[in-house]
Amino acid sequence: MKIVLVGYMASGKSTVGRLLAQKSGMRFLDLDEYIEGKLEAGITDIFKEKGEVYFRKKEHEFLREVLAENEDLVIATGGGTPCYSGNMHTMLEESGGVFYLKVSIPELVRRLFKEKDQRPLIRHLDDNELPEFIGKHLFERSPFYSMASYSINCDHKEAEGIADEIKALLG
Numbered sequence: 001m002k003i004v005l006v007g008y009m010a011s012g013k014s015t016v017g018r019l020l021a022q023k024s025g026m027r028f029l030d031l032d033e034y035i036e037g038k039l040e041a042g043i044t045d046i047f048k049e050k051g052e053v054y055f056r057k058k059e060h061e062f063l064r065e066v067l068a069e070n071e072d073l074v075i076a077t078g079g080g081t082p083c084y085s086g087n088m089h090t091m092l093e094e095s096g097g098v099f100y101l102k103v104s105i106p107e108l109v110r111r112l113f114k115e116k117d118q119r120p121l122i123r124h125l126d127d128n129e130l131p132e133f134i135g136k137h138l139f140e141r142s143p144f145y146s147m148a149s150y151s152i153n154c155d156h157k158e159a160e161g162i163a164d165e166i167k168a169l170l171g
Ligand code: S3P
Pocket: 007, 008, 009, 010, 032, 043, 077, 078, 079, 080, 081, 119, 120, 121
């Protein structure tokens, strides 16, 4: 079985995914790290040198590859993964559950202020442009995230509690 976590940048997909995998005796796989390993380059460099369209193509290809692996996996996707190439439908069809880690705009802004420089989509923005960018971007992406099997409200919760909540939903 595959369990897939989706959500905006800094929503906690990797942290929660690691804990969920531990609690469920499954292996954790971070799609961004998988892509970096396969292409032998960091995400920022891939965006810089090959562009976003190339990244999205590879993201789609490697998503299909990990979903086809013959092993139980908790998969943390990238923030944009559900929004391109029919990926959300693929994940819903090929997994045992897609979980949207829902975080409010103010909380995302708070987290991303600190991490802006490591993220190719927002590193060029001034700090004062960040709230509006995140608000609009999340609005565009919400229809995709909302297709998830379950939406988990993550504000004011520890990663541990979120992982327990997902585990309980899996039964
Ligand atoms: C992206 C999010 C990143 C990474 C890439 C694009 C996005 O993943 O896949 O920089 O489009 O939101 P995280 O959500 O793990 O930061």
